Amino acid sequence: xxxxxxxxxxxxxxxxxxxxxxxxxxxxxxxxxxxxxxxxxxxxxxxxxxxxxxxxxxxxxxxxxxxxxxxxxxxxxxxxxxxxxxxxxxxxxxxxxxxxxxxxxxxxxxxxxxxxxxxxxxxxxxxxxxxxxxxxxxxxxxxxxxxxxxxxxxxxxxxxxxxxxxxxxxxxxxxxxxxxxxxxxxxxxxxxxxxxxxxxxxxxxxxxxxxxxxxxxxxxxxxxxxxxxxxxxxxxxxxxxxxxxxxxxxxxxxxxxxxxxxxxxxxxxxxxxxxxxxxxxxxxxxxxxxxxxxxxxxxxxxxxxxxxxxxxxxxxxxxxxxxxxxxxxxxxxxxxxxxxxxxxxxxxxxxx
Amino acid sequence: xxxxxxxxxxxxxxxxxxxxxxxxxxxxxxxxxxxxxxxxxxxxxxxxxxxxxxxxxxxxxxxxxxxxxxxxxxxxxxxxxxxxxxxxxxxxxxxxxxxxxxxxxxxxxxxxxxxxxxxxxxxxxxxxxxxxxxxxxxxxxxxxxxxxxxxxxxxxxxxxxxxxxxxxxxxxxxxxxxxxxxxxxxxxxxxxxxxxxxxxxxxxxxxxxxxxxxxxxxxxxxxxxxxxxxxxxxxxxxxxxxxxxxxxxxxxxxxxxxxxxxxxxxxxxxxxxxxxxxxxxxxxxxxxxxxxxxxxxxxxxxxxxxxxxxxxxxxxxxxxxxxxxxxxxxxxxxxxxxxxxxxxxxxxxxxxxxxxxxxxxxxxxxxxxxxxxxxxxxxxxxxxxxxxxxxxxxxxxxxxxxxxxxxxxxxxxxxxxxxxxxxxxxxxxxxxxxxxxxxxxxxxxxxxxxxxxxxxxxxxxxxxxxxxxxxxxxxxxxxxxxxxxxxxxxxxxxxxxxxxxxxxxxxxxxxxxxxxxxxxxxxxxxxxxxxxxxxxxxxxxxxxxxxxxxxxxxxxxxxxxxxxxxxxxxxxxxxxxxxxxxxxxxxxxxxxxxxxxx
Ligand SMILES: Cc1cc2nc3c(=O)[nH]c(=O)nc-3n(C[C@H](O)[C@H](O)[C@H](O)COP(=O)(O)O)c2cc1C
Ligand code: SF4
Ligand code: SF4
Ligand code: SF4
Ligand code: SF4
Ligand code: SF4
Ligand code: SF4
Ligand code: FES
Ligand code: FES
Numbered sequence: 001x002x003x004x005x006x007x008x009x010x011x012x013x014x015x016x017x018x019x020x021x022x023x024x025x026x027x028x029x030x031x032x033x034x035x036x037x038x039x040x041x042x043x044x045x046x047x048x049x050x051x052x053x054x055x056x057x058x059x060x061x062x063x064x065x066x067x068x069x070x071x072x073x074x075x076x077x078x079x080x081x082x083x084x085x086x087x088x089x090x091x092x093x094x095x096x097x098x099x100x101x102x103x104x105x106x107x108x109x110x111x112x113x114x115x116x117x118x119x120x121x122x123x124x125x126x127x128x129x130x131x132x133x134x135x136x137x138x139x140x141x142x143x144x145x146x147x148x149x150x151x152x153x154x155x156x157x158x159x160x161x162x163x164x165x166x167x168x169x170x171x172x173x174x175x176x177x178x179x180x181x182x183x184x185x186x187x188x189x190x191x192x193x194x195x196x197x198x199x200x201x202x203x204x205x206x207x208x209x210x211x212x213x214x215x216x217x218x219x220x221x222x223x224x225x226x227x228x229x230x231x232x233x234x235x236x237x238x239x240x241x242x243x244x245x246x247x248x249x250x251x252x253x254x255x256x257x258x259x260x261x262x263x264x265x266x267x268x269x270x271x272x273x274x275x276x277x278x279x280x281x282x283x284x285x286x287x288x289x290x291x292x293x294x295x296x297x298x299x300x301x302x303x304x305x306x307x308x309x310x311x312x313x314x315x316x317x318x319x320x321x322x323x324x325x326x327x328x329x330x331x332x333x334x335x336x337x338x339x340x341x342x343x344x345x346x347x348x349x350x351x352x
Numbered sequence: 353x354x355x356x357x358x359x360x361x362x363x364x365x366x367x368x369x370x371x372x373x374x375x376x377x378x379x380x381x382x383x384x385x386x387x388x389x390x391x392x393x394x395x396x397x398x399x400x401x402x403x404x405x406x407x408x409x410x411x412x413x414x415x416x417x418x419x420x421x422x423x424x425x426x427x428x429x430x431x432x433x434x435x436x437x438x439x440x441x442x443x444x445x446x447x448x449x450x451x452x453x454x455x456x457x458x459x460x461x462x463x464x465x466x467x468x469x470x471x472x473x474x475x476x477x478x479x480x481x482x483x484x485x486x487x488x489x490x491x492x493x494x495x496x497x498x499x500x501x502x503x504x505x506x507x508x509x510x511x512x513x514x515x516x517x518x519x520x521x522x523x524x525x526x527x528x529x530x531x532x533x534x535x536x537x538x539x540x541x542x543x544x545x546x547x548x549x550x551x552x553x554x555x556x557x558x559x560x561x562x563x564x565x566x567x568x569x570x571x572x573x574x575x576x577x578x579x580x581x582x583x584x585x586x587x588x589x590x591x592x593x594x595x596x597x598x599x600x601x602x603x604x605x606x607x608x609x610x611x612x613x614x615x616x617x618x619x620x621x622x623x624x625x626x627x628x629x630x631x632x633x634x635x636x637x638x639x640x641x642x643x644x645x646x647x648x649x650x651x652x653x654x655x656x657x658x659x660x661x662x663x664x665x666x667x668x669x670x671x672x673x674x675x676x677x678x679x680x681x682x683x684x685x686x687x688x689x690x691x692x693x694x695x696x697x698x699x700x701x702x703x704x705x706x707x708x709x710x711x712x713x714x715x716x717x718x719x720x721x722x723x724x725x726x727x728x729x730x731x732x733x734x735x736x737x738x739x740x741x742x743x744x745x746x747x748x749x750x751x752x753x754x755x756x757x758x759x760x761x762x763x764x765x766x767x768x769x770x771x772x773x774x775x776x777x778x779x780x781x782x783x784x785x786x787x788x789x790x791x792x793x794x795x796x797x798x799x800x801x802x803x804x805x806x807x808x809x810x811x812x813x814x815x816x817x818x819x820x821x822x823x824x825x826x827x828x829x830x831x832x833x834x835x836x837x838x839x840x841x842x843x844x845x846x847x848x849x850x851x852x853x854x855x856x857x858x859x860x861x862x863x864x865x866x867x868x869x870x871x872x873x874x875x876x877x878x879x880x881x882x883x884x885x886x887x888x889x890x891x892x893x894x895x896x897x898x899x900x901x902x903x904x905x906x907x908x909x910x911x912x913x914x915x916x917x918x919x920x921x922x923x924x925x926x927x928x929x930x931x932x933x934x935x936x937x938x939x940x941x942x943x944x945x946x947x948x949x950x
Contacts, residue, residue, distance in 0.1 A: 045654035046809050048849045059848040059856065065654045087845040091814035124838065127821040150807065169649060169807060172632070174817040176807025 006072040021063035021074055022050055030076055033085060033114045035202050036151035037064040040258055041160055044152050049088055049114065052076045060084055086118040094125035095174075097146050104142075105204030107217035111149060112203075128174065135179070138187035140209055140267040141198055143179070148205035150176055154197035161196040161260050195266040199250045199259045208247050210270060215241035224251060227265040230323045231330070232256070234265050245272055309341060318345035356391050357434060358412040362475060363396035364561055365554075365593050366403030371422065375407055378426045386430050395484075398562015398597070399554075400475030401716040402462065405445065410475070415457040418443040448712045448734045462713045465732045467694065469702050470678045471718045474562035479597045482604040485565040491610055493684030494572045498618040506577040507533060510680065512688035514700030519545055519636075519673030520751070520777050520853070522699070522766035528670060531660035533578045535668040540580035543664065543671040544571055545641060546587040546594070549633035550749035550778045551800060555704040556674035558716055560587065560594035563678065564601035568624065570677030572610065573684055575622045578670050582623050586641050589628040598626060633804035637852050638671045640806065651806045652852035673778075675704060695721035699765035703776060709746075709783035710737045719764070726760040729783055740785040743884075744869070748777025750797045750804075751857030753864025754790060773864040775857070789886035790869040791876055794861045795823040801858035812855025815846040819862060828889040831877035840866060885949055891934045892950050897924045899946035906938035906947060 002017040008030055015024040020043075025032050035047035045065035052063045055073035060081060063074075075081060093115055100106045115122075135143035155167045155178060166189050170177050180189035198206040222237035235254035239247045248269050250259040271277060281297035282289040308316055319341075321333045334346045361367075361376050379394050402408050405419035411433060418429065418440065425443055432440050444453035445460055457463045468474075477484035485491070497506050511526030532540060544567060548556040560567060571583050587595055602624055605611045613621045627645050629635050635650040642664045644650040663669025679701060683691045692700045699721040708714045711733035719728060725745055729735070736742050744754040747764075753774035755762065762768055766776050784793065802816035822839050825831055843859035843866075850856045866873065875881050882890040895906070895915070902925060907915040914932050917925030925946075927938070939947040 043654070044808070045851060048809050048811055048851065051849050062654075062849075083841070084845045084849050087815075087841060088810050088849065091810055091818065094818065095814055125818045125821075125842075127818060149810075150813065152808070169651070172807050173802055173805035173813055174807075176813060 004068050004070045004072075006068050006070070006074060008074045009076055015068055017068075019068050021052060021054070021061075021066045021068055021072075024068050025052075025063065025074075025076060032063055032076060033110075033117070034064060035110055035114075035149060036153060038153055038156075038200050040252065041153060041156040041200065044156070047088070047149070047151050049085055051081060051084055053078060053081050082118065085114075086120060089115050089118050089120045090122070090124045092149050093120050093122045094127070095129055096149070097129075097144075098122060099147075099204075103147070103204040104207040104212050105147075109204060110202035132177065135185045137185040138191075138193065138209075140193045140263065141186055141195065142207050142209045142212060143186060144205055144207075145177055145179065146205075147203050148178055149203055150178060151202060152178065153200040153202065154178060154206060157196040157200045157259075161258075162192060162194045164190065164192060164194075166191045167197060193263040193267060194261060195250075195263070196260055198266075199261075208249075208267070210267065211239065211247035214246040215239065220246065222249070222251075224254065227261070228324070229262075229264040229268060231326050233326070234261055236261055236265060238269065245269055305341065314342035315345060317341050317343055318347065320347050320349065323348070323350040357393075357414075359392065359394045359434075360397045360400070360410040360412060360476060361394060362398070362400045362403075362406060362408045364399030364403065364406075364475075364558060365591075366399060367406035367408060368593070370403075370406045370420075372407035374423055375409070375421060375426060378423045379430070382426050382430045383434070386435060388430070388434055392434055395478050396480075397475045397477060398473075398479045399558035399716060401466075401471065401558075402713070403716070404714045410457065416455045417445060417457050417460060417463075419445050461731050461734060462715070462717070465727060466718050467702055467720050468718045469682050469694070470559060470566070470675055470704060471563075471716070472682070473566065474558055477563065479562050479564055480600050482565060482601065482608055485563070489685055490565050490681070491569055491608075493681035494569050494576070494610065495616065496684055497573050497576055498616050498620060503533070503577045503579060506573060506684070509688050510577070510683060513683045513691040514688075514695070514698075515676065515679055515683060515691070516699060516766060517673055518675035518679075518703065518779070520748075520775070522776060525672060525676055528660065528672070529574060529578050531658070532580075532668050532670040535661050537668045539582075539667045540578060541664045541667055541669040542571055542575050542578060542580045542583045543638075543641070543645075543669060544583065544585040544674055544677050545636060545638065545671055546585055546591070546674045547629050547633075547636035547641060548588060548591075548674070548778065549631075549636045549804070550751075550780050552708050552780045552782060553706045553749060553778045555706055555716055555779055557591050557594050559674050559678050559704075560585075560591070561597050564594075564598040565605065566678045566681055567598070567674055568601055568605050568611070570680035571624060572615070572622055573680050574670065574672065574677065576620055580670065581621045582625075584625050584627050584645060584664070586627050586629055586635075586645065588631055590631055595626060595628065602626070632806070633800075634806045634852070634854055637854060640852070641671070642669065651808050652854075654851065675779075696763060696765045698767055703764065703779055705764075705779045705781045707733055707781045707783070709781075710740065710785040710788070711735065711783045712737055721765045722763040724761050724763055725755070728764070728781065729760070733783065736783070736785050740787065742783070743786050743788055744784045744790065744793075746774075746782040746784065746793065746797075746861070747780070748775035748860070749780040750800045751775060751853065751860055752777045752780070753860045754784070754793060754868065755864070756868045773860070773867055775860070787884050787886060789827070789882050789884040790865045790872045791823060791882075792827050792884075792886055794865045795820065795827055797861040798823055798858065801854065805854060805858075806852075809849075809851040809855060811846040812850045812852075812858060815842055815850075816855070816858050818842060819846070819859065823862070826873060826876045827882070827887040829876065829880040829887075831873075833877065835877065836866065836870075836873060881950070888934045892929060893927055893932060893934065893936070893938060894948055894950070895925050895927060895938075895942075896946045896948060899944050900925050900942075901944050901946070903943070905941045905943070909937050909941045911935060911937065 003014045005014045013028050032050050034050045036044050043065045045062045050063045051060035053075040130146050132145040158167045159165045166180050220239045220241050227234045234257040236248050237251045238245045248266050250261050252259050280291040283292040319337045321330050337346050376396050383392050400408050407421050409418050432438050439455050444455050447454050454460050507529050515525045516522040546556050632650050634640050635644045637652045640650040640652045659669040695701050702718050702720050704718045713734045717732050746754045798820040802820050805812045805816050807813045843862045847859045875883050902919040912931050914928040917923050
């Protein structure tokens, strides 16, 4: 691998060829604020918050899309760079509802964090502010376009992670918005509600509806686990507050799926506390389902299956297994049917 | 009476809209009626450059120009000019300096001071006839290239000519071709950028309307040099005549064997298509333009990769402006040395400008690079309308800047103008006189930029609106002391951090006016006065009772009835400032100069 040497804020560092200035800084613990950059997505270079000064280059180039060159001299914190970033943040804040007190994102919001770091006042530019309707029409995702900073990450997540391309920009200039085609609400679009868009949103424009009001990021502990819903085995973080799971957030570090999840894994964990959840085996007695012990239930099933096989033959029995199960469990299921019952009548809910 | 005369009637968009098209038919009928059809031919041409004086027509070979011609004038032109060889005086141009009518184009400074290379055929040939083009050495350039030059030699010739891109940035054309040429690929594209979105600019439209084959030939030569076999002309849909004439020209060029496979038996293939843009200014930016051709939202993307490496459909692509392409055939036909004799050391050749605003002669003018602003405005433009005082010239449209009177002797070339805080840009030249408010001009251009911003990057999307709002407040007298610092900081940040040229140059009108006309900003903010008496909110009208003869004319004409007074009771006429909408009617109507404006 070819290595290049550059100077960042007077410090000489070496990075592999092809590294961006942003990554070179991050590898060396030099903080650069970013809003539109995400390691798992292609870079748009759109928010312009990550600008730096590079000797010999015109203007202030964005570090996330500028590749390191041998001998480059980069300044990341000089007054000119900091002033440009502060001005960009002031511009964003001037067109933003300062609802941090009640915003679900507070504590995990990049805009709030950088605004604080850069001493943004929110009073420099007085003028027009957006006032757009909130998209509240679905049970999973709450979309507040007034908080959207138009970083475009949700668009890329939907296209590059989920492969759906539901979202894009619409209108122009100050009136630009992000959302499904024809400005439809999410639930009238072809959205899968995988929530990948929510997982990359740096602000409170896209939030998990179920978690609204249930806990602040700093009150929540994250517990990494495997999704119980299907054999893909995605990992994610359960968000736990006071011993109760309030929702799920994806964890970019997990090896199976990264930030990607499906609607069940991301938004289906409320089933834990569902009143409809079956927690013991049920046996129908006198036309009513009655809770029973596992031994009683298993004995009953074994007896009945044995009787049916004896009376009507093995092919009178069929098994349908579930995508909820792991591969191993599904393997055992068909083995049981073939070896114990003696039939090939095996099927699976995800076969189609 | 001369033998074999031609009447060149301008049928460009400007003259067509002022009624030129019926004139061609009426002329033909009248020529027949007077029995001249053997010796006189009528030609419908592209723009002759003098649109504001249109419909215009030129009698050849004498080169006599008639302006503002109507159908009723035709019979007289035929019997007087064509039969007797005498001028129809009332249709001649009046020279503002001498106040005398001038007839011969050689004596009209608007034409005589120009040097036409790109516009060489515009207004002279019928753009719908390929034989008109070939009769004036058309397609000789590509023939020369295909018959005796290697692609490298063609590229070297263009490099040597010193031609720089006419689309705004002035990048050396031959060097750009070299980038695309040297990227290995099985497929390459070339594009002609005919999006022309700058308000007031219409040189590209005129070239496509009036001499479409020159663009086709330029692209053929470029494709040969670069190794491309497919090209697009991206033309805005608001240019129907340009699209029509170019479409005809492409068809004729195909039929004549200049487009298609195995051109002129050389084995070289080139196919050309027209793509109609939907009218976003930002789609003139090259990466947005290519996204638009691909059917995506027209938004610029970060470069690198540059189009020469990854352009249309991810293939190496070379994009040039209409005027750039149209220069190429001349360079090939006459050689790089011939071309580089025009212009300055670093800016070669000519540039077409769209001259508008408060000058006597407005229109399309092509001058050698290095011509001074003074020559363009006072010779070609024949000075300021109504004898008013020159104040500023805005160069380069919404990306350019305003220059004051003491910079009139600047030579117009890429580097000089950029240094002065303006830019050649696409070539818009708007002349302003003492009645133009410079804060309001900056506001006007920012209103354009903020509407055309694509919305992708933060500084341009949010910042252009904020700059506009600050300027708007200043013109309304609501400016604050700290506004100029805020504005300057914002302008510099937007310039240095925006993604594409739209945002990077949107602050230019502000930075230039702050530099050269700061006193006008200060007058608005501190004194609540607009020195040009232009900003309505800062005007006040009053009636001087000494001069007022109590004729009541002002009161009768005031649209809001806010002037009261009565001669009988000797009540003086006064304006109720609360209800005055500052329309200025009273001042215009008063015969005694009793109404004044401050
Ligand atoms: C906002 C914006 C608008 C532009 N509009 C045009 C245009 O209308 N026509 C044009 O030729 N170039 C336009 N350009 C410049 C093009 O991006 C490109 O540089 C040019 O077409 C290259 O051609 P040239 O090298 O012949 O100048 C525009 C650039 C920007 C940033
Ligand atoms: S999105 Fe961030 S900045 Fe905006 S209200 Fe929520 S916490 Fe505050
Ligand atoms: S939830 Fe998934 S499918 Fe729906 S818009 Fe977001 S990323 Fe696209
Ligand atoms: S919704 Fe969020 S991710 Fe999407 S553009 Fe807006 S701020 Fe960015
Ligand atoms: S149900 Fe969805 S989130 Fe859960 S493991 Fe399967 S694909 Fe992943
Ligand atoms: S500078 Fe303006 S036009 Fe260009 S990408 Fe940014 S927002 Fe779009
Ligand atoms: S400026 Fe117009 S509205 Fe005002 S007093 Fe005169 S006529 Fe009336
Ligand atoms: S993070 Fe680099 S431009 Fe947004
Ligand atoms: S269109 Fe007739 S002179 Fe321009």
